[in-house]
Amino acid sequence: MSPTVRTQPTPGIIARRSRPHGLTRDLMSSSRSRGFDYDSADEDAAADALSRHLIYDSAEEDDYLMVFDKPQFRTQFGVGPGAAVRGYPSYGGVYVLHCTAVELDFLNLDRFHIAMRSLDQAEEDRHCGNMRKLGATWWESEDAYRRNFMSPDRYNQPVVYVGWPAGGGVWVLRTTHGDASSRGIGRINNTYNMEERCRLIRQLGGSYYENPEDGVNLVF
Numbered sequence: 001m002s003p004t005v006r007t008q009p010t011p012g013i014i015a016r017r018s019r020p021h022g023l024t025r026d027l028m029s030s031s032r033s034r035g036f037d038y039d040s041a042d043e044d045a046a047a048d049a050l051s052r053h054l055i056y057d058s059a060e061e062d063d064y065l066m067v068f069d070k071p072q073f074r075t076q077f078g079v080g081p082g083a084a085v086r087g088y089p090s091y092g093g094v095y096v097l098h099c100t101a102v103e104l105d106f107l108n109l110d111r112f113h114i115a116m117r118s119l120d121q122a123e124e125d126r127h128c129g130n131m132r133k134l135g136a137t138w139w140e141s142e143d144a145y146r147r148n149f150m151s152p153d154r155y156n157q158p159v160v161y162v163g164w165p166a167g168g169g170v171w172v173l174r175t176t177h178g179d180a181s182s183r184g185i186g187r188i189n190n191t192y193n194m195e196e197r198c199r200l201i202r203q204l205g206g207s208y209y210e211n212p213e214d215g216v217n218l219v220f
Contacts, residue, residue: 135160163198173206
């Protein structure tokens with residue numbers, strides 16, 4: 001089956017139709033093995049495209065390949081469960097939050113396929129606002145986030161769990177990575193839905209705020 005291009009208006013996207021290849025194709029291999037369809041007159045454009053990041057995904061009915069200039073995706077899947085979610089606010093920087101399936105549903109993000117940022121900045125700001133409701137952290141740049149993420153001393157770094165019950169208000173549990181590890185608080189991430197998540201947050205010592213704006217550092 002020949003991969004097709006996802007027709008989605010996204011900043012910096014360059015997409016090229018490719019020859020058939022399997023789901024296990026290594027996108028870091030040579031340009032020819034990737035199977036891009038271009039002739040010798042298009043070598044410069046091809047080299048430029050291949051110097052960018054590649055995203056390959058398998059949709060339900062077809063495959064698609066996307067090439068983009070810089071990280072402009074909302075979701076990034078890796079080895080572990082859930083996904084890393086990003087938001088790009090109008091005032092710059094980036095919000096980052098590692099989300100479980102329940103949190104992805106709260107953000108209206110697909111749990112299996114890549115989502116790109118919005119061309120509409122007002123909509124992107126709303127997405128950032130929803131991320132902040134889950135305790136997302138703002139970083140001045142991707143580099144600043146990566147430096148912190150790779151820090152060898154994360155024991156005392158803060159971590160927050162947020163739950164939004166259907167009846168209103170918000171549950172918030174703030175702790176540190178060290179405390180969460182010793183108490184097994186990460187079990188909150190095993191919940192099936194938001195109501196179950198709220199129940200676990202309450203059982204593990206979280207606080208309930210009838211007025212969500214009273215939740216510490218939750219900005220709307």
